[in-house]
Amino acid sequence: MRINMSNLSVREIQESDIDLITQYWQGADSSFLHGMGADINKLPTKEQLSQMLSEQICQPYDKKQSYCIILTVNNKPIGHSNINKIVFGKEAYMHLHIWDAENRNKGYGEKLVKMALPHFFEKMYLKKLYCEPYSLNPSPNKTLAKIGFQFIKEYITTPGYINFEQPVNLWELSSERLKFISPGKI
Numbered sequence: 597m598r599i600n601m602s603n604l605s606v607r608e609i610q611e612s613d614i615d616l617i618t619q620y621w622q623g624a625d626s627s628f629l630h631g632m633g634a635d636i637n638k639l640p641t642k643e644q645l646s647q648m649l650s651e652q653i654c655q656p657y658d659k660k661q662s663y664c665i666i667l668t669v670n671n672k673p674i675g676h677s678n679i680n681k682i683v684f685g686k687e688a689y690m691h692l693h694i695w696d697a698e699n700r701n702k703g704y705g706e707k708l709v710k711m712a713l714p715h716f717f718e719k720m721y722l723k724k725l726y727c728e729p730y731s732l733n734p735s736p737n738k739t740l741a742k743i744g745f746q747f748i749k750e751y752i753t754t755p756g757y758i759n760f761e762q763p764v765n766l767w768e769l770s771s772e773r774l775k776f777i778s779p780g781k782i
Contacts, residue, residue, distance in 0.1 A: 604704065605671065606711045609664040614649045616673055617664075618642045620695040633730030638758045657719050658684045665715050667694070667708040674699045677712045680756070685721040689728065689755075692736055706739050710777060713743075713769070723771050728755050728764040740767040744777045 609617075622645075626636040640648065652662045664678040675695050679688035692709055694700045716725055729736035731750050741747070745767035754761045769777075 603670050604707055604711065605668045606665050606677075606708055606715065607668070608715070609649065609653055609666055609676070611650065611653065613664075613666050613673060613676070614646050616695065617649060617676060618645045620675075620693065621645060631730075632733050632736075633755065633760065633762045633764070634758050635760045638760075640758075660720075663688075663716065663720060665712040667704070667712070669699065669704060674704065675708070677709055679716050679720070679725070682720055685723075687724045687726065688716065688720055688722055689726045690716065691727070692739065701735070705735070706742050709739065709743060713774060713777065717771055717774055725769045725774075727767045727769075728753070729767075731763040731765045737765055737767075740765075743769075744773060745769045746773070 621639055622642050624634075624636075629636050629639075639645075648662070649664070652660055652664070655661075657663070660682060662678055662680045663682065664676050666673050667675040667677060673695075675693050677690060677692045679690050682688040690709075692705055694705055713725070716722060727736070727740055727745060729740070731737070746769070748766040748768050750763055750765050752761060752763050755764050
């Protein structure tokens with residue numbers, strides 16, 4: 597499938613995006629959340645999530661605990677990619693979310709994450725970027741391999757505060773390897 601790159605773009609989160617992200621999390625059914633390794637009972641409330649996102653938007657880069665990039669098609673937000681567990685100047689962990697089912701499995705995630713990666717590395721001065729998706733969720737694992745992340749290992753952990761204990765695949769992308777990943781090579 598050939599995707600028109602001129603229709604795809606990424607940008608930093610804005611206040612107007614907060615409701616879209618909270619709707620994604622609050623509107624997801626338990627089976628969808630379970631499929632990505634999240635526990636519906638551990639999700640923050642809409643108010644907690646809104647407050648956390650608002651605070652992170654205002655923080656200087658070296659103080660951010662989370663950094664979010666909005667993914668758009670035809671200038672319409674369709675998802676977000678964010679990093680957390682940030683050690684400024686060293687490493688962070690990436691997440692990818694396409695909000696609506698009609699935009700999934702179209703190749704958008706791969707192309708848009710390639711566009712988001714330079715933001716993460718440049719703004720946070722990262723040396724390494726990790727991603728540890730649920731090993732039983734094939735979509736992010738396939739996407740990471742296609743982008744150029746290197747598979748490190750599979751192990752069992754609770755990867756985040758909204759997750760249940762699960763097998764995850766640890767993927768890594770170094771700043772050196774990023775140089776060989778171009779959004780234009782699609």
